[in-house]
Amino acid sequence: MIRTTIVGYGESNLKLTETYIYRLDNYLSSYYPSISWNIHNAALRGATTREMLRSLKDKVLAYNPNLVFINLSSNDSCSTSNNLIGLKEFEENLSEIAKQIKLHNNRTGLNGCIPIPLLITPPPINELITGVMRTNNRLKQYVYIIKKIASEQKLPIIDLFDIISAKEDYMEYVAADGFSLSQKGQDLLYDLVFIELTKLINYQGVLKDRDVTRDDDFRS
Numbered sequence: 253m254i255r256t257t258i259v260g261y262g263e264s265n266l267k268l269t270e271t272y273i274y275r276l277d278n279y280l281s282s283y284y285p286s287i288s289w290n291i292h293n294a295a296l297r298g299a300t301t302r303e304m305l306r307s308l309k310d311k312v313l314a315y316n317p318n319l320v321f322i323n324l325s326s327n328d329s330c331s332t333s334n335n336l337i338g339l340k341e342f343e344e345n346l347s348e349i350a351k352q353i354k355l356h357n358n359r360t361g362l363n364g365c366i367p368i369p370l371l372i373t374p375p376p377i378n379e380l381i382t383g384v385m386r387t388n389n390r391l392k393q394y395v396y397i398i399k400k401i402a403s404e405q406k407l408p409i410i411d412l413f414d415i416i417s418a419k420e421d422y423m424e425y426v427a428a429d430g431f432s433l434s435q436k437g438q439d440l441l442y443d444l445v446f447i448e449l450t451k452l453i454n455y456q457g458v459l460k461d462r463d464v465t466r467d468d469d470f471r472s
Contacts (some may be wrong), residue, residue: 254458256362257290259312262304262323262372264295269427269435272442273321276449284457290315300328300337301345308352316358317367318459319452321445322349326374326431329394332385343397346371350405362459370448371402373413375437378423381430388417408452410444 260273277291294311296303301324312320324346328337337345353369373395377386395413402409416425416437425437433441453459 253286253288254362255288255290255360256319256457256459257292257315257317257358257360258319258321259292259294259315259317260321260323261294261308261312262296262321263299263325263327263374263432264297269433269438271438272445275442276445284453287457292317298327299325301342301349302337305345305349305352308349312353313356316356316360317353318358318360318362319449320353320367320369321372322346322369323372324374324394324398326377326386326391326394329390330386331390339393339397342394343401346398347401347405350401350407354405363461366462368452368459368462369405369407370452371398371407371409372441372445373398373409373411375412375426375431375433376417376422378426378430381428386431408448410441410448412441412444415444416440 258276260271271293273291273293277289277293280289280291281287292315296307296311328342330336350369350371353367356367357365358367359365374391377388377391379387391413395411399409399411401407416422419425425434425440426432427434427437452462
């Protein structure tokens with residue numbers, strides 16, 4: 253039986269919500285029973301990309317993942333945080349996270365032993381709750397960088413920010429803190445993750461080989 257490891261990395265979610273990674277862990281084997289799915293929730297509460305980069309080896313690479321969902325939050329853009337991450341550092345951090353994942357030899361034989369990072373943009377913000385601490389105008393600049401890195405490194409991406417922002421009832425997808433996902437938001441994210449997953453695997457559930465930058469380019 254083929255063993256496939258998925259790591260959900262990034263922002264932790266509010267208690268009492270059934271997260272997308274929890275649902276993958278519980279239901280994925282029923283859709284693809286011929287695959288031995290090994291799913292890890294590597295959440296970092298309140299983390300920015302600075303902490304994500306620092307913890308990458310222990311939280312993600314140690315599991316030799318085949319697929320890493322990089323679930324980004326609006327923490328980097330929070331203006332009242334002592335650890336506010338500017339746009340330049342944010343881009344450097346996220347780019348390095350993706351590069352290090354792709355450089356890791358997971359020795360599984362799937363996709364040439366190259367893990368696949370999949371980027372997830374943060375949900376929009378309910379500014380009635382967060383005030384000037386977190387704003388959508390500021391967050392859009394970070395979302396732009398996420399899309400830029402996805403394009404440059406040929407990474408799959410789920411643009412949660414734009415998808416939710418386009419909904420008339422978008423505030424229902426955001427939790428009471430004003431920036432995390434509500435259960436409705438988690439349900440949507442699970443559906444989007446599952447759709448992207450079906451693009452990355454064949455009908456049996458085996459990870460396809462992708463045309464990724466294999467990089468020696470990243471070793472400079």
